[in-house]
Structures are given as C-alpha cells and as structure tokens.
Amino acid sequence: MNTLSYGLLSAISIESCSGYDLIERMKLFWKADHSQIYPILGKLESQGYVRHESVKQVNKPDKKVYFVTDSGIEVLKKWMAEPTSEPVIRDEFALKMHSISMFDEEQTIALLKERRALYEQRLADLEARNERLRLKREAYGEDDSGIPTQFLGPFFLLEREILNAKTELKWCDWALEHLGTR
C-alpha cells in the first residue's frame, strides 16, 4: 500500500466510480496515469479493500465501478491517523523562470503569458467542476450546512484550488507589469 493506493481508496470512498473516472478526479492533487491506476485497483481488489461491478453503458464501452469494502474503510481510517508527508512540487516553469536573465525580455513575456493561459484554463475547469459538484450536492440532498457530508472534502479542496489558481493569475499579471515598467 503506497500513498496513491490510499488516495484511490479515499476517492472511491466518497463515491463509487471506475478507474477512468479516478484519473480525472485524482488530477487535481495527485498526478497519476491510467497505467498506474489500473494495476493498483487490481491489487486493492485482491487485498479485499475494494470490489467492482461491471456496468453496461449505451454507446460507451462497459466500465468497472469500484466500491470500498468494510476492510477498505478500516485501512483508510488507519492511514488518516498516520503522519502526513509534505507536498511534492515539480514545476518546470519555475526552473525556467529561475534563470530568465538568460532570456530576451520577449521570451520571458511569452513564458509568463503561456503560464497565464494555462491557469486561466485551469480556473475555467475548476469553475466547471464546482458547478457539477453543486448539482450533485442538490441531487444527494443537503444537510444543515448546505453540504452533504461526503462532499465536504471535495468542496473544501475545490475552493482551495480555485484560490490557488487566482493567486497564480494575479502573480503572472504582477510579474508582467513589473517587466513592463523596467
């Protein structure tokens, strides 16, 4: 059981889903390819932490919908009580930004504008996710606070990613402005 295994278990525990769905869901906080996810799902199943049902779809291939078992929930709870490792960031943009003194100013501006576009796209994706979550929330029925319990985590995390994306955009604008006034 590595961190990704727990992460997949954690995601499935909120709402049963397929491996394909997990790729999309994980994307926000843990980069993982399908070639990593499918084998782990197999292992989780052989360990008895998840099970799956094959679901037929119209005009789409069948999918395996995974759900967490009682023993899966047990290991999830144990993991959550253990120390949490620090976030790992690997950002090639930052490495390039580091030595902009090697660039022409035009190239630096291009690098920053590309970054800006990336985060604008990301923000749009996040807002779309937020809307989907709102609809799901309504479908499941709201509790006192307006958020059904199992969607509280995703709600908090989406808000966080939106704040982060907005901060990144602000920083891009600040940097571009700073270059302009040099």
Add this chain to the structure above:
Amino acid sequence: MNTLSYGLLSAISIESCSGYDLIERMKLFWKADHSQIYPILGKLESQGYVRHESVKQVNKPDKKVYFVTDSGIEVLKKWMAEPTSEPVIRDEFALKMHSISMFDEEQTIALLKERRALYEQRLADLEARNERLRLKREAYGEDDSGIPTQFLGPFFLLEREILNAKTELKWCDWALEHLGTR
C-alpha cells in the same frame, strides 16, 4: 539530460555554488535529494556543461563550487525555447482532506491545523530567504529597476511562493471557520 539536469544548470547559471547549496535552492520548486543531485553534477561535468573548483573552508569540509561553461549556457538557452511541461503536484494532505467524511471533526481540525503550521513555517522560511536575497542584491549593486539582472528570476519566484503560502494560510483559516459554524 532530464528536466532536473536543466534545472541544476539553470540554478548554477545564476550564481556558482556547490551541490549542497543546490539542494536548498531547488527545494522551492523541484523536490530533489542529494543522492539525485550529486550524480547529475558529475554527468553535467563529463558532458562539459559545468566545471568545478574545490574550495577550502574554515571549520567546514571542502566543497566543490560548480560554474556553467559556454556550452552549458548554449544548452540552457535551447531548453528554455522548448515547450514547458505542466507542473506536477503530489499532496498527501489533499488526498486525506478528500475523504474527511471518514474522520471525526476533531481529526479534521487537527489535520488542518497541522497544515496551517506547515505553511506558517514555510512563510517564515520564505521571508528569511527574501531578506537574504535583498542583502545579496545590495552587495551585487542594483540596476535601474532595483534588481540586478541575474536575481530577477529568484526575486519573482520568491514573491510567487510567498503569495502561494499566504493563500494556503487563508484557505486553512476559512476551512477551520467553516467547520466551526456547521
């Protein structure tokens, strides 16, 4: 030549330094252990992109100070013109936050407070780095805009990390407040 190799080259190009120094410098945007850095420095040297001088120190072990060669600068410039890959984030905290519905509220609060403490520490580190950079800037002499060219990248990036840390702290407070009012 992988991304980290270019990253090290990029960092050395701003200011010659040892492998040990690079560990500290890289930390902000690209997690890398010394066991990864030292062998790469050897490869960069055998390829002729960097060279080193052994420097004796008082009450400290000798160190190898690396500097970039002309051919190193050439490959750096080529890399900078190539497409930039998207940032990779792997954050165990987010995976746990995802399924807080499995937690007691107390555990969730503890998780958030731990995160808050981490980023408060990080912000303090960043402010300290900022002060060190300011002193270095003065030592090297300032240009028209107040930032010597080679430190413009680090200056921009530090500002970005400070904004990010402050945003994370704001989010932690918001989440804790939200839990309190449920």
Add this chain to the structure above:
DNA sequence: TCGTGCATGTAAGCTGTTACATGATTCC
C-alpha cells in the same frame, strides 16, 4: 557523548512515465 549541520558519494528498490495494445462511437 549525542545530535545537528556541513559536505559528498553509492546502491537497491519502489514509483512513475512512455510506449504498445485493443475497440467502439461520435464529431468534423
């Protein structure tokens, strides 16, 4: 004397990426 910081290095093993594979449907 024990831990921490400075400073460099190697090796084994686990994790993650890229490429190979298949196949239906939908949109341009």
Add this chain to the structure above:
DNA sequence: GGAATCATGTAACAGCTTACATGCACGA
C-alpha cells in the same frame, strides 16, 4: 477518413526515495 472520447490493460525504462557510508566541527 481521421481525430477525439470512453474504457481497460501490460511492459520497459527512466526517475525518485531510502538506506548505507564517511568525517569533521560545534553546542548542549
């Protein structure tokens, strides 16, 4: 007719982590 989306899987390789290894100086 070709590209994109949905959906799942395997294999080879590259990258990263953990552990092993050394040694001096300094403070508690």
